Amino acid sequence: MSSSTALLTDHYELTMLASALRDGTAHRECTFEVFTRRLPNGRRYGVAGGIGRLLDAVENFRFGDAEIAQLAEHGVVDERTLEWLRDYRFSGQIDGYPEGELFFPGSPLLTVRGTFAEAVVLETVVLSILNHDSAIAAAAARMVSAANGRRIIEMGSRRTHEESAVSAARIAYLAGFTATSNLEAGRRYGIPTAGTAAHAFTLLHDDERSAFESQIAALGTGTTLLVDTYDISRGIDLAVEVAGTGLGAVRIDSGDVGVLARQAREQLDSLGASNTRVVVSGDLDEYAIASLRAEPVDGYGVGTSLVTGSGAPTAEMVYKLVEVEGRPVAKRSSHKESRGGRKAAIRRYKDTGTAVEEVVHRVGAEPELGPHDRRLQIPLIRDGKRVEGLPTLEQDRERLRRALVTLPWEGLKLSNGEPAIPTVFHGA
Amino acid sequence: MSSSTALLTDHYELTMLASALRDGTAHRECTFEVFTRRLPNGRRYGVAGGIGRLLDAVENFRFGDAEIAQLAEHGVVDERTLEWLRDYRFSGQIDGYPEGELFFPGSPLLTVRGTFAEAVVLETVVLSILNHDSAIAAAAARMVSAANGRRIIEMGSRRTHEESAVSAARIAYLAGFTATSNLEAGRRYGIPTAGTAAHAFTLLHDDERSAFESQIAALGTGTTLLVDTYDISRGIDLAVEVAGTGLGAVRIDSGDVGVLARQAREQLDSLGASNTRVVVSGDLDEYAIASLRAEPVDGYGVGTSLVTGSGAPTAEMVYKLVEVEGRPVAKRSSHKESRGGRKAAIRRYKDTGTAVEEVVHRVGAEPELGPHDRRLQIPLIRDGKRVEGLPTLEQDRERLRRALVTLPWEGLKLSNGEPAIPTVFHGA
Structure with missing residues (x-):
């Protein structure tokens, strides 16, 4: 090129x-x-x-x-x-x-x-x-508004042209997103990048426990464990069992995330992991983010809707x-x-x-x-x-x-x- | 990069x-x-x-x-x-x-x-x-279907990321578009490029006649004259007066293009320019293209809807x-x-x-x-x-x-x- x-x-x-x-x-x-x-x-x-x-x-x-x-x-x-x-x-x-x-x-x-x-x-x-x-930028600003001060991470690279993805990550940061998943945007524009693991990582392992243990060993207990590969409730139990109550966050990527976030918060609290954050992702746009305002969500991961301008x-x-x-x-x-x-x-x-x-x-x-x-x-x-x-x-x-x-x-x-x-x- | x-x-x-x-x-x-x-x-x-x-x-x-x-x-x-x-x-x-x-x-x-x-x-x-x-590709294929054999040119570069534009032009060609406006797509993928003039070219000149004369002098009578900067009917008269009945095409970029195409065809025929093609552009998508099937349109220029996947x-x-x-x-x-x-x-x-x-x-x-x-x-x-x-x-x-x-x-x-x-x- x-x-x-x-x-x-x-x-x-x-x-x-x-x-x-x-x-x-x-x-x-x-x-x-x-x-x-x-x-x-x-x-x-x-x-x-x-x-x-x-x-x-x-x-x-x-x-x-x-x-x-x-x-x-x-x-x-x-x-x-x-x-x-x-x-x-x-x-x-x-x-x-x-x-x-x-x-x-x-x-x-x-x-x-x-x-x-x-x-x-x-x-x-x-x-x-x-x-x-x-x-x-307009879509991103609306999402940041809707998130109302909560962390919001851009992770839409896979849903748009590979070069648009880099530019979209830059703009998301401009608009107030906390970080992006896009490594090239980190390199080119010096903006923070973030990411931990996908469902594939859990599926790769013999069981969820081995996957969580491996991730904790590599990334520390401050990491975010993805708990919805098999059964969310069992996933959260296991996450705290493996990482301890110092676990950074759990991520839920599917289902009715509002209800699931509330259940996750209660479960984490009951396990003594009251500082473990609840992060949600999966087809969120500014409307979905706004609708979660009353839920105990600590952070959002936003993909498709950001990189496609949320309808525009x-x-x-x-x-x-x-x-x-x-x-x-x-x-x-x-x-x-x-x-x-x-x-x-x-x-x-x-x-x-x-x-x-x-x-x-x-x-x-x-x-x-x-x-x-x-x-x-x-x-x-x-x-x-x-x-x-x-x-x-x-x-x-x-x-x-x-x-x-x-x-x-x-x-x-x-x-x-x-x-x-x-x-x-x-x-x- | x-x-x-x-x-x-x-x-x-x-x-x-x-x-x-x-x-x-x-x-x-x-x-x-x-x-x-x-x-x-x-x-x-x-x-x-x-x-x-x-x-x-x-x-x-x-x-x-x-x-x-x-x-x-x-x-x-x-x-x-x-x-x-x-x-x-x-x-x-x-x-x-x-x-x-x-x-x-x-x-x-x-x-x-x-x-x-x-x-x-x-x-x-x-x-x-x-x-x-x-x-x-899906949007482009639907447009080519709708165009039903008529020429269709991709000209959406300006409405999408500059690198997406190059890829979109390649895909439009894959899907049966005749050519693209995007020069880099021509270089990178060897696909045909096309283009003549915008309204700015007419506005730059002291009057429409000077603009048409200049374009004909530079690009020959086979070119496409954009006739809707001031008054379409007068624009067509002038186009044929300047270029002669061998004029390649007229382009209409605004208004109710179906009606205007019919009027343009009649006018061109009455002026003896029956081989001069009528090309339309301006916010066309597959539905607009299909709705023009019964009109005397010889070619379409498609921009925004192509490069944005026409809603997807x-x-x-x-x-x-x-x-x-x-x-x-x-x-x-x-x-x-x-x-x-x-x-x-x-x-x-x-x-x-x-x-x-x-x-x-x-x-x-x-x-x-x-x-x-x-x-x-x-x-x-x-x-x-x-x-x-x-x-x-x-x-x-x-x-x-x-x-x-x-x-x-x-x-x-x-x-x-x-x-x-x-x-x-x-x-x-």
Whole structure:
């Protein structure tokens, strides 16, 4: 796999480039804007995800010999375009919402400025990253909300593309997950990984006792024993018998986990293992997690629903040309109309700190800022170079945690509804 | 990005390995089986996708210095396990359904045999690939069925993770799509790519005429002009005026595409451009494609619904330990029970060639084969080496095309229902 991101690109980006180089319009100064027209499935908020990965992708968007050879061989574009691509390096400006920031319909999540040529070719990879990562981020944030402070571990790698899995693990951590099962995410992003054993480990052994003894010998009594391979109640008895009352946790991966968690808690307490935690997993989503709030559950393992965006696997963002040489432009033929002109946004807050509205405005026509209001875009790339001192993943994690607290209380409801705050187009 | 796939793995695979190396069970001969308990969303069939990628991933599953250092630094496993991983190379046997083969609930899609140690560590990456690619394959096959012979182009890269996009494009081609927009898929898998221009290209220019003239000059009159940036009817007039009646195609990306396609056809015919094709795109899924069957549409562009599996983004397959040292094993605590023992499958056919049932049987207890019946698994890896002469992507594409023809007619319905043929467990 090449480390260049240049071919993670739709064919038409390059044919447009070829035509525009030929007629001279390629060098017109343009502004592209990334936004979404709606939040999926009646969600109350979106969460900006993928900005860090996007900056890496822009840096690695270079056409080396392998990429040029491929385009030449298949006649995708002409010689002149190949020459131009060989020297390609984005030299423009990118501003955007920092990762972990909330967004709403119409929020200008990312603004890319440069010549048409240098900005148009980034469309596909920019959207791939933002659409995937923001979809996961919204689902993850809802799950963390539902878990209400309890530990929540991401373990969905097996249910999605092996590379999406790594990105999803990163985003789950951004959203407040405690750890991930994905080792490559640990390596690539330095986030904590966790895991102990699956049913196969118990089945491998002659009996459950040998499996538990082996795991304790290797991982210590602080480990988590999976107790539902045969009979949960006998599994818990055996787990405490083998590990002692200092056993870290038991995990239940199937059945009616609410009822089973309560029974497990009572049984553990009756065995004197009152500090042994109860961890549940198995097809949990934000609704299932919320429904377990009154149960004695100490931690959740979440898989499929996280990595598939819990019903909304894409954030449906678009990358639209909004300005050419200072002139606003917009498609006009249908309901898919968009607003022309380079825009930015502020978020208004009450004195109490509660968010009130998202104000999207033309750059140069910013409305007056109230004492608690905030500008939402930050500079990400200047003259092709990543701005120094951009927030870290840990800082973005904290940003999201704080941002969710500012939503009006309906904004954290899991049910379908309107966005938590309205988007107002200032001067529109 | 490292080309090793070794860390695309759940943490617990390696802690299980560590425990099993310590107690000696790691060397027990095991059989793991990949199957799904159900088809998502009332689908009638599944399509095996990702086998080719899976074989690459197994070959590249090696722990180099970078991988070992990461595991050591974070204390994921002990020294002895690190030593074992350093020498890791799968040396066992893998059999499976070839790519493009249909499957049903309980079909033994993949059988991995080897020591527990060497087989368990492959679980995560094997499932990631099969779950993603088979999810896309089923959606893609339904779309190709719905398109009923018309051209259909994959253009969903921007709506999914940038690496999923490449795999989705490959699978779309497997399923019968004509081409993809994804250039990296063209490079990596040698599949045809296509694309012309987006609305941004028209908006970049001073007017639609300049944009069309530029595109024709660069790409020739055989190109596809996007006619819905401003007014579709005027766009079509202009397209034919600029390109002449030899124009390749017009594309409509928004609005009620059925009505618009009919109007476009009439207008093109009245202008003498009766060979100019009408291509539609914009939020199409298999249902929308089917609903356009009576309309004069020559080609479809499909994005979001393809890359997100059209409502089923994962195939929900599992990788289960079914046999240890020749002894069948199975979890017993819940509805998630599975059948122990190494299995294979045959598909029974009527004399007419119509499929009748999927028969899953224990290996060594194969039922009698009728004259038209077929064994479904093929050897993929022998003693750690990829079997020579495995089918190519083109052959697998043809396999799927032929397999769909064998389904009973209800099997091709898009509506929810039972699997097209029942799965029978022989001797169960």
